[in-house]
Amino acid sequence: MTRTPADPTWRGVKIVSWNINSVRFRIDIVERFLREVAPDILCLQETKVIDGDFPLSAFHALGYEHVVLHGQRMHHGVAILSRVPIVEDDRLDWQANREARHVGVRLPNGVRLENVYVPAGGDVPDREANPKFGQKLDFVERMTRWSERLDCPTILVGDFNIAPLEADVWSHKQLLGVVSHTPIEVEALNRLQASNSWVDLGRHFHPAPERLFTWWSYRAKDWAASDRGRRLDHMWATAHVAAQAQRHAVFEDCRSWLKPSDHVPIMTEFAW
Structure with a gap:
């Protein structure tokens, strides 16, 4: 297996994205990760906590004094925690039902950082039989309309809940009919990427068919032995910003x- 450890030689601005699946329940591993890797900015998805109950003290103790939260009780929720100043920029309702699935900020260099948690989409890949699947497709379509109008340097990170390439899943053939890798979802994500010529930083630095899974189901008794992973977590950048990216882990x-x-964390270092 390919595993990328913390690398103390990294010297640029490091941005991490991680679907933490309850930040309060997993605060110990979040603290461990921040101590070992020391990213400059951490983008979390599925925090599962209202803003007033977010464990801010743990982050402040590690130097993450700049925080933007968009929480929701028990479900969803996103957050951006930073050691460099950030200014809240937007909270877009791409789900069209006020679910807390997006928060965006501006960085000191003017780059926008957008943190998103795309809906999983249920189990049945059919809009009529499964409304959740239709909501997911509509969510990505609204992102695409937003992206078409975007006119500033931007980084888009988060749990997209779509594994687009054949090499992004443990078995392309067996998962073609499984939500997260169906052709209709992949086509929707491809339209989003094409809408602003987004650079997929993961695959920019680790071209397919290199291993790059970011998610393994809890259902497996031994996730490493079965190794049925998918690449659901992504970090994209507009062309100008992508040109300043140096490494991805x-x-x-x-x-x-x-x-x-x-899910596991992903990180890109930028030469800022």
């Missing part, structure tokens, strides 16, 4: 930590 070992999320 996936921290697969975090899936083996105590009380892990089913």
